[in-house]
Amino acid sequence: MTVSKRTKKATIADVAAAAGASVATVSRVLNGVRTVDPVLADRVRATIGELGYRPSAAAQGLARGRSGTLGVLVPDLANPYFHEIIKSVSAVARSSGARVLVMDSDENAAEERELAEELMRYADGLLLCSPRMERADLAALATRSVPMLVTNRQVPGLALQSITVDFFGGMMALCGHLAQLGHHRVVYLSGPEHAWANGERLRGVSAAEAFGLSVSVLACGYTTDDGYAVAPAALETGATAVLAYNDFVALGVLARLGELGVRVPEDISLTGFDAVDVARYSAPPLTTVAVPRDRLGRAAGEALGRLMAGDEGTEPETVPVELRVRGSSGAPS
Amino acid sequence: MTVSKRTKKATIADVAAAAGASVATVSRVLNGVRTVDPVLADRVRATIGELGYRPSAAAQGLARGRSGTLGVLVPDLANPYFHEIIKSVSAVARSSGARVLVMDSDENAAEERELAEELMRYADGLLLCSPRMERADLAALATRSVPMLVTNRQVPGLALQSITVDFFGGMMALCGHLAQLGHHRVVYLSGPEHAWANGERLRGVSAAEAFGLSVSVLACGYTTDDGYAVAPAALETGATAVLAYNDFVALGVLARLGELGVRVPEDISLTGFDAVDVARYSAPPLTTVAVPRDRLGRAAGEALGRLMAGDEGTEPETVPVELRVRGSSGAPS
DNA sequence: TTGAAAGCGCTAACAA
């Protein structure tokens, strides 16, 4: 069998004609319906192979009334935080014969709503990862006919299908650890302003004031560059420990402190968040909070699957985190 | 206007009926065809808004004969190398009204072919990022009716539409730099066996033997963990410089060397590849090679756009790289 | 400027 350059796409009718069967029979073979004579079925399969036939996804989708596609919207495809999530969701989707359509909103809260609506045209179900959009938009989307699940966002008074990570608890744990070491003054390097994840962390450090920690907050960001830039300001607060929004920020801080001759943890303690791989390999390795992103992704994929199967209303789920004490935190000098 | 919970999806016929127009007219409004009475058009648009109508992607795709979707296949979604590429491709696609369907082959060369074929059912064009599949599979895919572009892979004798990065040149530059510093014995920590990117780097170090470098090769991998694990073996080769497959591997090596009390670059030099963000912030910062992934992604997106527009055959493009000399390389002791 | 109607490629009743 030789396939020539740029084969024109074969249709089910072509296959039927070539195999001497009806389109219905070909469709049956395609879909594994058992009521087909094995001989005929083999002939059809052979023809399919010869013609290199593949059913059109659009036609199947239209006829079946569903696309077999899961839409995933993330704020930033270049943010490693979302990679494992996407990966796990993809894996879950694939195991149930679905595909994943990914879109990136570029951290643009205003455009998110429109992208989500667009995604709904293509997908049977929608996963909004850490959406930044306003409450009203989220509420409107939730009423659509496409099942929707949200990660890392909870809106008081809005019954959103959601799975969240216990950022609050994670930050509390971090603060508790520092307090135990004897710290009294800490500074939190704040992440994306509209991110729920940032709000929860902030809530966590604030709550820690209850057990005697004095907290200052510095607007920062979520990249290594952001951390590098804000490190001197963090130093000026006089805090004995720096709580970075995430590991990347912490690595930036660590680098800058190194340049400034400030030792970690002897002169100042430093913590990250997320427990990305590289955080284990810095010098010193970062004390941080492990966020099980694969688990989050898997849970999201499965919950979405249930929603799409008709299960109205999954319980909001909260994925626990885990404190990882490593070398970057120590007793204050 | 109140939208109730779980609106049933409206169709173009619903809109037509509600607006007192024909489906043809609604379609015209939807597609911006000018030959519609402004008053009628406004009425249609209003109805669309009220009904929250969105055209079905499947129906449009079927009727138009194209999906408006770009398929992207990557070996590993969790590998940061591909993130910026996906992101740039997405951006290019979006600017021309297309969407991106991403699939992950999980580094499984055997499954890649099947996934690519599957992707073709959904997409108008295909981007295979660093495909690991065999030559024959690649050749077969290239004959399909869906335009296909490949990054980081060139197959001798196969006219593949491709965009590659000059890994060979980058590795040569790294070797040249080390040779100039006075190194004579280096060890290359080899990456994924079937990756063209690894082959090219290997070709680069081998070519460097021409200017007096003695090279040994150690099977390693592409993660920080891999680097951490192989570091002692690298040390045992007696090389005065370690060329890691990429930055992540190098960071792993760096961490392990630190634990072993081996100083970089005083005791041994170390280089990375790719110039990911964090590589600038290690102590010492990594000497590496900058690979313009955004540019690769943009170029790929644009070239694919041209292919899909009917341009038979884009010239194979090679994206240049840039040596970044930083603190992790120095003269041998 | 508008509308009727014929597909697009497939699935799934329904008949045979």
Add this chain to the structure above:
DNA sequence: TTGTTAGCGCTTTCAA
């Protein structure tokens, strides 16, 4: 067990 055929929701002639 097989085939015929009516949709699925949209685009796009073709007529009016």
